[in-house]
Amino acid sequence: MTRFRLSIHIVPRRGILDPQGKAVTDALHSLGFAAVGDVRVGRYLVVETDAESADAARAGARSMCEKLLANPVTEDFEIAAVEQS
Amino acid sequence: MKAAIVRFPGSNCDEDAFHAVSGVLGHDAVYCWHKDHDLQDADVVVLPGGFSYGDYLRPGAIARFSPIMREVVAFAKAGGPVLAICNGFQIACEAGLLPGALLRNESLRFISAPVHLRVESVGTQFTSGYHVDQVIRVPIAHGDGRYTADADTVERLEGEGHVLFRYVTPRGEVTADANPNGSVRNIAGIVNPAGNVLGMMPHPERAMEPIMGSVDGVPLFTSVFESLLARVGA
Numbered sequence: 001m002t003r004f005r006l007s008i009h010i011v012p013r014r015g016i017l018d019p020q021g022k023a024v025t026d027a028l029h030s031l032g033f034a035a036v037g038d039v040r041v042g043r044y045l046v047v048e049t050d051a052e053s054a055d056a057a058r059a060g061a062r063s064m065c066e067k068l069l070a071n072p073v074t075e076d077f078e079i080a081a082v083e084q085s
Numbered sequence: 086m087k088a089a090i091v092r093f094p095g096s097n098c099d100e101d102a103f104h105a106v107s108g109v110l111g112h113d114a115v116y117c118w119h120k121d122h123d124l125q126d127a128d129v130v131v132l133p134g135g136f137s138y139g140d141y142l143r144p145g146a147i148a149r150f151s152p153i154m155r156e157v158v159a160f161a162k163a164g165g166p167v168l169a170i171c172n173g174f175q176i177a178c179e180a181g182l183l184p185g186a187l188l189r190n191e192s193l194r195f196i197s198a199p200v201h202l203r204v205e206s207v208g209t210q211f212t213s214g215y216h217v218d219q220v221i222r223v224p225i226a227h228g229d230g231r232y233t234a235d236a237d238t239v240e241r242l243e244g245e246g247h248v249l250f251r252y253v254t255p256r257g258e259v260t261a262d263a264n265p266n267g268s269v270r271n272i273a274g275i276v277n278p279a280g281n282v283l284g285m286m287p288h289p290e291r292a293m294e295p296i297m298g299s300v301d302g303v304p305l306f307t308s309v310f311e312s313l314l315a316r317v318g319a
Contacts, residue, residue: 012188016233017267019193043142068150071143071179073186074233 001050004057005085009078010070011042045069048085058082086310087113089127091157091173093148094119098134098171098290105290106131110306119151128313129166130157132173134226134288144187144229145175154180166210166309167282171227174274174284183277183284184242185234191267195228199298200265202273202287203253206246209276210312211283214304220257221301223287225265230286232268232275239269250274250285 012018020041028036047064051057058079065077088106092099099116106129107114115125119137124130137148148154154176161167161182169177177183190196199222204215215221234242242248250273254263264271266286274285289302 016188017191017231019189019191019267023193068146069142071146071186073178073184073235074188 001052003085004049004051004054005081005083006045006047006049006057006061006079007081007083008045008047008061008065008069009042009080010045010065010075011040011078013074013076014040016074042075054082054084086129086313087115087125087127088129088131089115089117089124090131090133091117091153092119092133093135093137093151093172093176095137095139096133096135096172098288101288101290102131102133102170105293105302105306109293109303110310112310117153119148119153121153122156124153124156124160129168129309130160132157132167132169132176133290134171134173137172137176140229143175143179144172145177145179148172148176149180158182161277161282164279164281166313168211168305168309169282169284170288170290171225171230171286174286175229177282177284182282183275184238185232185275187229187286188231188233189229190227190231190265195226196230196265197224197226198265199224200273200287201253201255201257201263202250203257203259205248205251206276208246209249209280209283209308211276211305211308212249213312214308218257220253220255221292222299223289223292223301224299225287227266227286230266230268232266232272232286234269239272242272242275243270245278247276247278248272248274249276249283250287
């Protein structure tokens with residue numbers, strides 16, 4: 001078994017109104033970042049876990065997202081990185 | 086008749102629900118701790134409002150894995166009436182007892198205020214004490230009450246009469262201004278296809294006596310109990 005660090009991004013699904021993202025977009029525009037199109041505010045989770053391999057760790061991360069970490073109705077997730085820790 | 090009020094760490098409308106059932110209506114009420122596996126032979130289950138697990142991750146996301154939820158889901162699948170109010174509604178959606186999800190209010194503000202609801206369907210055990218299009222006044226108190234579901238789900242809810250309550254003006258009109266949180270189609274409360282799980286963001290248990298400013302929550306509770314009594318032939 002090896003210890004892995006999973007980096008998981010969870011964001012509101014495109015098309016679902018994200019008022020936090022809209023507020024941040026408006027604030028960025030008022031600061032002069034006129035080129036900013038769309039901001040969505042989500043969560044970033046760092047999970048330490050033991051697994052047989054990086055592939056197994058990634059599969060575990062996917063399962064965690066499907067069962068708990070992301071809401072399948074409103075959110076998308078991305079396993080951004082699986083690193084040995 | 087006996088109601089089980091489920092208590093999660095962070096529930097804060099449990100005593101209001103208990104008082105509504107027991108103090109106001111004179112039925113039995115019992116508290117069920119979320120770590121237990123026992124609904125104490127209750128006839129009705131109430132998932133009360135509050136902030137179970139501090140709303141960590143998402144409102145209701147952790148509570149749905151509480152030990153007692155296994156019994157609550159089994160109770161619901163067997164047709165037992167479940168009243169899921171506010172945080173209870175969020176938990177019921179997370180648990181898959183009801184479709185959709187509750188997201189952060191469009192205004193990003195926590196809103197505690199009386200609202201007007203239109204009763205959309207009276208053919209359920211939760212609304213038989215109202216009349217169609219009746220406008221009732223019930224408080225809301227939530228930061229995450231924006232009901233959301235995919236377009237197909239919303240059409241199904243509407244088409245099958247599963248939308249029970251909608252946010253409206255005092256005169257019963259569905260307008261954007263009457264929508265406190267940005268819910269799709271002003272939806273405030275829904276029922277599952279089997280008709281035994283009600284989820285709603287507003288608090289009928291806080292509209293039970295004149296001193297609370299409204300008694301419009303009473304028919305909801307009496308509807309459930311009368312329907313149960315009719316079934317057992319009492």
